Amino acid sequence: MLLITCPWCGDRAEAEFSYGGEADIVRPLSSDDLTDREWGTYIFMRQNPRGKSHEMWLHAQGCRRWFKATRDTVTYKFDSFEKIGPTAHVQSDRRVDQE
Template sequence: MLLISCPHCGPRCESEFANGGEAHIERPKDPETLSDADWAEFVFFRDNPKGLVLERWNHAQGCRRWFNAARDSVTYEILAVYPMGSPPPALDPKRYV
């Protein structure tokens, strides 16, 4: 079982968490002007890289707070966790391919 270190509660079992998808996605500034195709692009289409990914996670069965995590999508290793609104840690994406 994977241990995820919640920045608020400490290390916990993976089953306590819910993945919220790709991190650092900015909501459109003027949503009224977007076409249906543009909304579909924003809502449904995300990167799915092999290697380093930045994701949002929720400690659903604990403090219920959101945080970001840097994860290797090949090994599933959590490389770093950091609070929402903070910049991602300096990690070399080439190292995780």
């Protein structure tokens, strides 16, 4: 069984998570100004790397929070997990303060 580390909940079974696709995809500021080709590129075109990949994951059957993970697509081994969102940095600081 593959374990995935939710940054908030810790190690959990893969079945609790949903894959959210490639991370760091930036939505165009003004989609009305894009051509159909540019919009299609934003919607459908992904890097699909062989090796290290930055991905979005949702802890769907747990805290229901999104986070970013770095995973090797060849070995399925996760390298790191990272909180995202406006409170990610604050919560990370709190954790350091509590230790």
